[in-house]
Every structure is written in structure tokens, then in C-alpha cells.
Amino acid sequence: MAYRHVVGPRTHVFADLPTLMAKATPVRSGDRLAGIAADSAEEGMAARWCLADVPLRDILARPLIPYEDDDVTRLILDTHDAAAFAAVAHLTVGDFREFLLMASPETLTRLAPGITPEIAAAVSKIMRNQDLILVARKCRVVTRFRNTIGLPGRLAVRLQPNHPTDDAAGITASIIDGLSYGCGDAVIGLNPASDSVSTLSGLLHLFDDLIQRLAIPTQGCILTHVTTTIEAMNRGLPVDLVFQSIAGTQGANASFGVTLPILKEAHEAALALKRGTLGDNVMYFETGQGSALSAGQHHGIDQQTLEARAYAVARPFRPLLVNTVVGFIGPEYLYDGKEIIRAGLEDHFCGKLMGVPLGCDVCYTNHAEADQNDMDTLLTLLGAAGCNFIMGVPGADDVMLNYQSTSFHDSLYLREVLGLKRAPEFEAWLETIGLTDADGTLLPQGPSARLIAAAPGLAA
């Protein structure tokens, strides 16, 4: 079915819903690369006018990728909560934006299972950045493993202690550094340079020993392929969280070497370990706009909508953390700071609206037109939007993955400016060990020596 919008003497025609959604997307290099972006600024606005009049029911009734072709579409439609959707079923996309601006946090929580990724993406396309922030701030997605993440007024940090050769002492040094800034409540999560099971075994024991020895109310994760983590669990290694990169189409997931049944197998294996003390959210997913196009598996759908579909892949597994690694993919998908900032806000909004615990790796690469000032801007906006967690990378410079993210210091900045607290259990632990005062502020003379002494293999 074609969509039309008249602007003065011109009639803009959009052949079908995927075309309309793509043309209505704020411009970014990835959609241009795919050849589906609006050809002019006016066409983009005409598409947004048109999209605002589309009933949400129509979006639900017209899957962008056919049901029979794609298991992500099947997952979305088979698990859709029609009762939750009923509250907004009569609205158009434009009405839905206004509904969201007015909705209470409780209403949004009830609504989440009724929101498909396509509906979330559609409304986001006609929302300004301030709308994305305001509505996301009202969406509460709280998860638990050994602490509580996502409570209002709180922000967690993934401590990311990557090392180019997985050196245990080097990794431990970065962890101690991060802990001394009060980081690590989301997860202590390492991207290993090697995917060998023997390396993984050593790292899993290192993390488990450290967390137990210091009695840190947090969880560890070695971010390796899900099949490797399954093998680790089969060998009885101490796995807290299962990690996997996921995308919004079956084909893109296949290019990552992952399927829904594999994720289900990993989820069940991790649940059976019962290692969470406060809750059983055991999955950690990462996503990012452009991954499906990069894999040649985008079906002509815009990258922002496909990103929201990745959250639908995550949702049934009740993850502890879902992280949009927003600027990692490079300038062919998000060209500059402006596009990265917009994408970060869209991803966070769509995830939260769908009831998924979104955090953001606020980041960029050296071949993108962006710098640390752009990251300061996005970081501040996401703090205002109630983002569940961010990354803490030493000095914001990841020496293994070769990109820039946010630093331990950046989290202190955000806490000071916006008054954001850590996960409550972690905050209490920091005070217990004498690192912070009762208010969560770092004390000038922190217990560096004690942290170092307690770290395996570092005591001088």
C-alpha cells in the first residue's frame, strides 16, 4: 500500500511501509549507504507527516520483513501482548507521541509488552531529541543479579578493563583503578583478545576470585561468543552472565554465528547455575545500528528500526543489561557526532519503551567525525534520560578494541552534575570499604592500598 503527502505543488509518494519508515528517519550515513534514505530534506519531512497519520494497528498488521522469512519477525508477533497493546491500539503514530508525553511511569511499564520494535521505531522518528529524553526518563526497567540496576536516580557503570593480550595482572590493575573511582556496578566486563577456552577459563576464575575476595556486590562477564560461553559452562567454569552480540534480523544473527535456539540453550544453562543472589537476569546483550546492513542482511529496512528489532530478540531472555554500542561501527553508518548523539537517544528510548534495560556505550572511532566533546554531550543527555548504565574505560581509551568510550572520570562528572547514585548495594559496599562517604562521594584518601593488597597477583 502506497503512502502520499502533498507539500504545495509536489506530491510525495512512498511505495510501502518500509520505504516510508526509512525516508522518515533522521538522515544518517548508513541509510544512505543502503540507498534508502530520503532524497531531500523536504521528502524526509513529508515522510514524517505521512508516518504520523499511520495507525499503530497498521504497523502491527504489516510486518516489515515477512513472518515466513525471518525468525525475529516470528518472535515479535508470536510474543506480542495484545492486551497491553489495547491501551494504544486506536492511536496513530502522531497521537502515540502525544500519549507518551503525557503517560505516567506506571502506564509505560504496563504498555511495554504491547510495543513492537517497529512501533517504537516509528514514533521515535517523529520525536525530537527532547521527546526521546523525556519519555525514556519515565520508563523504568529494573534488573537484578547481585545488585539492582535501573532504579530512578541511579546510573550503573560497566567496568571495562580490556588488555591487548589478556594479561591477568594488567586486567586486574585496570579493575582496581576502576573500583577506586566507584565503577563496576553494572558488570565487570572484559572483551578478551583471545577466544580460546583456556584463556576464558583463566579470566573467569580471575574475575570470580576478585569479586568473592572483595565481596563486591556485582557480576563478572567475559564477552566471548555465546557458543564459547556454553562450552565454559559445560566445563563447570564460574560464569555469571552470558554475553552475545545480537541484531534485528535472522540473517544478521546468523552472520554473528548465533540463532534463537542457541541463545535459549545458553540462557537455560546460565539460569541453572543459580549464581545471582538478588535476581536471575543472566544475559548481557550488545547491539548497534548498522550491524544488519554490515552483514548484508537488512532487507531494505532502515538501520534504526532494525536496531529496535534487536531489542525484541533480547526481550524474551530477560537480560540484566542491553548495551547499544552506538558509535563503534564507524562513519559509514553514523557519520559524525550529530548522528551518533541522535542514534544513542533513539536506541535508549526504543529499548526502554519496549521494557528492555538499555545502557549505552557512548563511543566513537578515530575514522568518525567525532570527538570527546560529542561524547560529553551524549553522556549528559543519556544521564538526563535515565540511562541504566554506561561504560567505564580507563581514560576513555580502549587499548584492545581501538576506540574511545567514556571513562571512570566521566561517570564521576555525570554523578556530580545530575546527582545520580550507583546501584544501592554497590553504593553501600563502597561506603563499607571506606571509598566513599554516606553520600556516595569519593573520599580524598581512598583505600587504594587495601584494594591493591586484596587483588590476586598484585600485592607488592
Place this chain on the structure above:
Amino acid sequence: MSGRDGSGEDPWASLARLTPARIGLGRVGSGLPTREVLRFGLAHAQARDAVHTPLDAEAVAAGIAELGFATLAVASAAPDRATYLRRPDLGRALSEDDRARLAAASGEPVDLAIVVADGLSARAVHEGAAGLLAAFQPHIAHASWRLAPVVVATQARVALGDGIGAALKARAVLMVIGERPGLSSPDSLGLYLTLNPRVGRSDAERNCISNVRPAGLSHDLAAYKLDWLLHQAFARGITGVNLKDGSGPALATAPASAALAETPSQKP
């Protein structure tokens, strides 16, 4: 306040020697000391410059030829750096002229085709490619692998190797490519191994050895791991996520999802 925690004895100095990561930076309230802000800014400026340095393909080919390898030069379909950065599809495709030249140059089927490519850091190739091939040369001789001429490719992405390997009738293609420069690593090579190369291979079908540079994985260790992977690939008929690196702990390899030089669609 420049010392961490403002104390006299700084335990962070000894910790900082354990990792190239930026730890023990000190803090001023919630912020960084001025010197660290400026140090970071300078590193970013240098990395930005590195991305835009062109590959000196002739000099690279000459260095490889000195080792006794035959060489060929090709260019991708991306005409310049600006286009290359926005159009990865062009960086994965051979120019028409080169497709024909490779087809004409191919002879009998070979075991391995090696491609040396600029990727996102020509500096990494200038400084490391010949040394890596020199370290790998004895492994090739020992295994008696038949080799195609080494191809030096400009404005290239990882998948450019698939078409090259297919044109040269190779059982496997090894892509030696400049990785995306990090602030502390403008000189890192990535090695991507793909069995039965043909246009359309996915990244899940490759194995990657990343961070090959003086301060990372040495040429000798990289060559050793490559030798292990290649023997396994030929014996088991696979590369990619189903071929786990079992060559030893604490060495830097990753599945091709690392893909720093090519399609970093996931943070592995």
C-alpha cells in the same frame, strides 16, 4: 593535585606499568588533570592523521619482494579515502581492471593467497607487514604450502580478499590489514583467515588474529598462531566461529567478529 589521592607514595605508578591502559591518571574533583586532557587530545589528533595517510604500495611491495615473494598490486573500487570511509561496499570490491589482471595472473590452484592491505592504518602496513611475512615464511616452507603472488591492495576492506583468493584459485586467503587505529595503537595489523574464499563469505566464516604490533602480539607469535589455524582449517575444512583457537592461552586471537579493520558491527 596531580598525584592519585593526593598522597605522597603513589601505588598507582607501579600498577600503571602492568598495562598500556590509561590507569592511575589522578583526578581533580570529578575531572582529569590538565596534562591528561591534553595528552588525550594529542593522541586523538595523531590517530586522526594516521587514518588519512595514504599507503605507499610500491615501497611495501618492494619490501615483500626482498623476502623472495612475487607481488601484485591491486586497488579496490573505492577511488579515494573520503569515498572509502563512507562506502565499505566499494572497499570490498575489486576494480574492473584488477579483476581481469588477477584472472590473467592466476595459474594452477594454490594453498594460500596472501593479501597485504592498507585498511584503516597504512602505518601498520608500512611498519609491520614485511616483518610478519618474514616470520611466517619458515612455516610456509615447512608445510610446503603452495603460494600465490602476494597481493598489495589499496583502499581495501577485509572482504576484498575473498574475491582475490577466488581469482587466484586459493584454498585459503590470508588478509594482512591495517586495523582501525586506537589512541595508543596507530600501528596494529589484523590477520584474517578465510577458507575457500569467494565473494559473499560472512565474517563468521573467518578467524582473526588481531593487535599484531610491537607493543601487542609479536610477529613470531602471530606467525605461530597463523600456522596452527591454517593447519586446523585445512584438516577440518572450516574457518570461523566453529574453529576455536586452541593454540595456547594469553595470546591475542579472536573470531573475526573483532573485525576492527572491516565491519565492526559488534564489539566482540
